[in-house]
Amino acid sequence: MAKDHIIDNGDGTVTVKLATPIKIDGASTSAVLMREPTVGDQMVAAAQAKNDEAKAEVNLFGNLCNLSPEDMRSLTMRNYGRLQDGFRFFTD
Structure with a gap:
């Protein structure tokens, strides 16, 4: 299923549009x-x-998105879910 908040940049990266x-x-x-x-x-x-x-998933997403542990902890669950969608883009 296509997610309109995930944009394939065609270079091995995706842009994840955040909810907030x-x-x-x-x-x-x-x-x-x-x-x-x-x-x-x-x-x-x-x-x-x-x-x-x-914790492993949070660490992994932080590394992939160049976000600090503090940035990751401050994400809303809705925004975190969007990062999960971005990750699934590469693994599905």
Whole structure:
């Protein structure tokens, strides 16, 4: 199913349009760029999370979107769901 908040940039990245803007480094943004994950990204996120699947996913998405842990924790669940959609674009 196509998601209108996921834009394929054709270069191994997608733009994820957020439901509500977030502040990154003091600037408001309504979209984030997510790069395609690698197996190595998955392994690093899992190792950092020490058997906590939710934390591993948050770490992975933060890395793929170049978002800090604080940025990730401040996301609304609706915006986080959109990042999950972006990730599924690469894995479905």
